[in-house]
Amino acid sequence: GSRGGAVVLAGAFLAVAAYQQVTDIAPNFAKGFYNLGIALKASGQLQQAIGAYDRAISIDPEYADAYQNLGVALIHSGQIQQAIAAFTSAIKYHEQQNNPARAQVIRDGIRDLGLI
DSSP: OHHHHHHHHHHHHHHHHHHHHHHHHOTTOHHHHHHHHHHHHHTTOHHHHHHHHHHHHHHOTTOHHHHHHHHHHHHHTTOHHHHHHHHHHHHHHHHHTTOHHHHHHHHHHHHHTTOO
16 A cells, blocks of 8 residues: 555665765765665656766766666656667676676567667
């Protein structure tokens, strides 16, 4: 019911606060910003999530998972062309990092969404 949703949302906001502390302490820790992005998206803060994923990518320009989640957040915010660019980078880096199955999942997903 709605109470369960409220508990999940409260958890997401607590996670946001926790990961903001992590990124304050370790401003060059890409995974901290990636996790902050996940928590922000879960709490409904799409634009802030996009910013967190962008920061993770600026720290680690080959962070395939950050590009993938950035693409999802961009789709949810209606930024389709930017999402396609993020997914293209995710595919490229998953392949370079020997994760062809993960790259194929993204290819299938964007095909299913009619983006390619």
